Amino acid sequence: MTEQDRNNLVELQRIDLKILAVQQQIRDFDPLLGEVEEPALVLESDAQKTRTRLKEINLEERQLELGVAEKRERQKRLDERLGSVRNLREEAAVSAELEMVKQALQNDEQEALSILDQIRRMEGRLEELDEAITEARGIVGPRLEELISGRDTAERELGALEQDRENFVHKMDPLEIRLYEGIRRGGRVTAVAALTEDGACSHCFGIVPPQLQNEVRHGKSLIRCEECGVILTLTEYEDELTGVMAAEESVEEEAAVSQEVSGETVDEDQVDE
Structure with a gap:
């Protein structure tokens, strides 16, 4: 994966976060x-x-x-x-x-x-x-x-x-787009996360195996976290990815509230029956 590919994925996620916010x-x-x-x-x-x-x-x-x-x-x-x-x-x-x-x-x-x-x-x-x-x-x-x-x-x-x-x-590799969209499918916010300096995924904080860390830093393939499945990018992009976790937590909270309300409705219906 080239430097431009990394930049594109980070920028795409930034655009998507702006869209979610609006x-x-x-x-x-x-x-x-x-x-x-x-x-x-x-x-x-x-x-x-x-x-x-x-x-x-x-x-x-x-x-x-x-x-x-x-x-x-x-x-x-x-x-x-x-x-x-x-x-x-x-x-x-x-x-x-x-x-x-x-x-x-x-x-x-x-x-x-x-x-x-x-x-x-x-x-x-x-x-x-x-x-x-x-x-x-x-x-x-x-x-x-x-x-x-x-x-x-x-x-x-x-x-x-x-x-x-x-x-x-339109300027991005179709395979990268397909992978990125597949990760975000179902309302998930984070598709790209930084590899921290100590070798952990900044999304789930799971430790990434040394070989995969090396591939993220020097390889040309898309490397995904074995724990949570996000695409891993370099630590230098961590600042650009700030806010993704907060946005994902907000979406998850909304989904939880919606599910809770739905559950209460079902319970009321069952009581009525």
Whole structure:
């Protein structure tokens, strides 16, 4: 492995660490945005529910109006018919039907008044919610714009880094890239680690056999740690590789938290069963 190959592997890992850092930065914006938007979102949810219910009630009120109009017309016809009955039996029948229509009409009119009152109160509530939403958006607007701008900047930075990585990889040996990517597969951060001055792998701190140490320092092949599998490079690159362990620990902690939450969910489901 030439000196340039070593440099390339170290530089590629540095780029990947930057990508991981920016990806985490972008993820960190989501809870911040949710926290800032939550008050306005709650109000908007209430307003949407109120609008939906108001629409339903208005439809009910219109249908009731049609029913009232139909009953009034029916009452009018029965009143006219009552004036032209020919016997007591027919008069009794018409009167009974007329009384039923009047009672039904009275009930519908009372219900219509009740619905109109609900509509007025609901329209007042909706107006209050809209005012509260406007006020909430005015308060959180600057902070929200700041967070969105920060996230957009981070996403542009991520795009530039990913493009830099793609351009950089094209200059590297495909076999080295395949080995490097294979080591990092599954979310692993460290693929390249320095050989310390005392002959240990700086990733797992396992002692590297003297023959392999010599090959790392003077050979031209890719040498991997027998303990953890990372590609070993010269001690002089140790400074460039600083931060890899911290980044890997951060990723492992996130994975552990995610697994713990998943486990708790499974346990709750089992309890429910």
